[in-house]
Amino acid sequence: MELTLPIPNLRAIMPELVMTFWACLVLVVDVLISKERKTWVGYLALVGTLVTMAFTLPLLGTRTSTFSNMFLVDGVALFFKFIFLLATALVILVSLRYLDIEGVNLGEYYAMILFATLGMMIMAAGNELITIYLSLELMVISTYVLCGFIRRDRRSTEAAVKYFLLGIFTSAILLYGMALLYGLTGTTNLTEIGRALQAKNLGANPALLLAMIFLAAGLGFKVAAVPFHMYVPDVYEGSPTPIAAFISVGPKAAGFAVLARLFLVSLPAIRPQWGTLLWVLCVMTMTLGNLVAMKQSNIKRMLAYSSIAHAGYVLIGLVVANEIGLASVVLYMFVYAFMNIGAFSMVILMCKRGDRGERIEDFRGLARSHPWAAIAFLVFFLSLAGIPPTGGFIGKFYLFSAAIQANYVWLAVIGVANSALSVYYYFRVTMLMYMSDPSGEIRLTLSPSLVFALAVMVIGTLAIGLYPSPLIAAARASMAPIFGP
């Protein structure tokens, strides 16, 4: 048999190639560098994300596919890639000092972050079930390891075990859904699945509905939607704080990217059914996340429930599932990367060795001793609560107005009500910072990289809030390939 190897279009996967190369480079350099200088490895990984961004830029506006139509380059994939790379860069910046404090300054940490990012990038671009599954596993396996990175801390290992067991359990469920889709259509390519399902006109076939539910369950775990959210607070609390920030943004965004592509491209035949399913998930996720967040006394657990609630807001865009709806999903995830990593970074500011500074009480009177830190925290909380003039307001505004325009008025009403609820717990912390006296001396762990990252995130959050039009235009433009001509 004559075997002709395909000559794929490598230009389209340039960012992924660079990222793979850089992750390996980080591993090699890590071996060569002495133990005291491991921070350099972190800077090298940071440069890697920036270089990958530079290689992603020239692809903007192009629309192509490569490797037997398994890998797509389109606006959605590229926009998501920028979100992942941005989140990764910020997480690396806030990790540099943290790893020193926890005494786990190992170069492999950065390599694993880069591998996880690579997985996300391929997830957003994948147009085929096997590719999506493998890249998803690349992402989650790397994050399992990162969760358990502080091995001397038992909570970190336990968090990793929990995340691992529930993660592979839901992966198996996702696989069953994928197997059913393949069985129904005989192909694993998303576009062809969609075409085959339309052609067969299966309607509400039980196997198809079961596949849809299993896919939603498997991906619902990754985006932390209720009722697949149970692991979130424990895992965020136990894992290293920068990794909690990373998991709350990266895998969540990647999960949304796959969910959107899978449902819109492959399952348009049962649009009403998955619309209803996501509607229910969306309302449950928003409401439960916000209600439980109110009762937390640990700030990481509070942020965990708040991140669940935010997954609910983003689901609104997927329920609407038209051009504006999806544009507001990517817009929101972009803003969310800034404000959520920002909020987690404030926890890193408070951490010392042996004390992670996670009690909400620890922030009592922060404004007296460290007004700038308190202002940064205020900006992130305003944004998370969706109050102008911050990016969070713009993001929510577009999500809710997309819902209203598509006649999902109730969804918008529930969303607004939930935002009002969330103000309560964000402001509880803010009040503690501004209105009470410090119970003791507050010592912050300041480092240039952390301050720089915080400055970037504060400015980013405010800039999007004050001058949103370029970002909105970019988000709208990224959707054109799916909906436009």
Next chain:
Amino acid sequence: MDLSFLFFYLFAAVAVGAALVVVLNRNILHCAMALVLMFFAIAALFLMLGAEFIAAVQVLVYAGAIMVLFLFVILLIQIDRVQMLRFAHRQSPLVVIIAVLLLAELLYMIIRGTLGIAPGGADAAAAGAASGSTEAFGALLYTTYLFPFEVASVLLLAAMIGAILLARLDKEEVGGVSRQDMS
């Protein structure tokens, strides 16, 4: 009566029986051995389905590599002292939802005898037998499915580094543990 029915029910019964042992038996070593048995039964079924290469991989990787790893860890650490984990509330909604869904699917398949799956484009049985060769499999893997293949290689690299990272014992850490033990 076709002989293949006999073999199907034999291997299916072995697989289900072994699976039940894995889920119900108290002795973890028995569970591991039952799991190996199930892997072999499934491999036999793969052969019946014309997937020779996958059957070989199933025996080599699952029964050979993965189970040896399991047994190694089981014997390395005293298993009765291993952490007891708990899914709080046994009757959590998740269990009920999934159990009901699976049951519904099974009942539907048994009662209706079909999933509404139209037969494949070609004569399914003939095409299946023809395409089952390892050569065709390899050709497809290295042409059409080259990209997933590359992703899998990165995944294995990441998993390997991760596993070493989590399981290795650092020098300082040994010191740390002994210091704690003395105090």
Next chain:
Amino acid sequence: MISLQHYLALGAILFAIGVVGVLTRRNAILILMAIELMLNGVNITLIAFARHAGNLTGQIFVLFIITVAAAEAAVGLALVIALFRGRDTLNVDEIHLLKW
């Protein structure tokens, strides 16, 4: 010729047994084994579908699932070892996998 439904039913039964195992077992390694049962249920389903559809995509999928299963087993067992080490110094009896 054994029909597709036979294999699908077997796959679904194995998957369901695996789910029950995951949710009732209390030991990390046994939960991992139960997940292997689920994966084998998926695998038999995929191979049966592959024969039915007359293409090899399902077999390729299974090859990659086995690959990932190996990677997961390595990471999972490494985590179990790390957890076991932690126990020697700290005495906590149970991890609650699902805490609200």
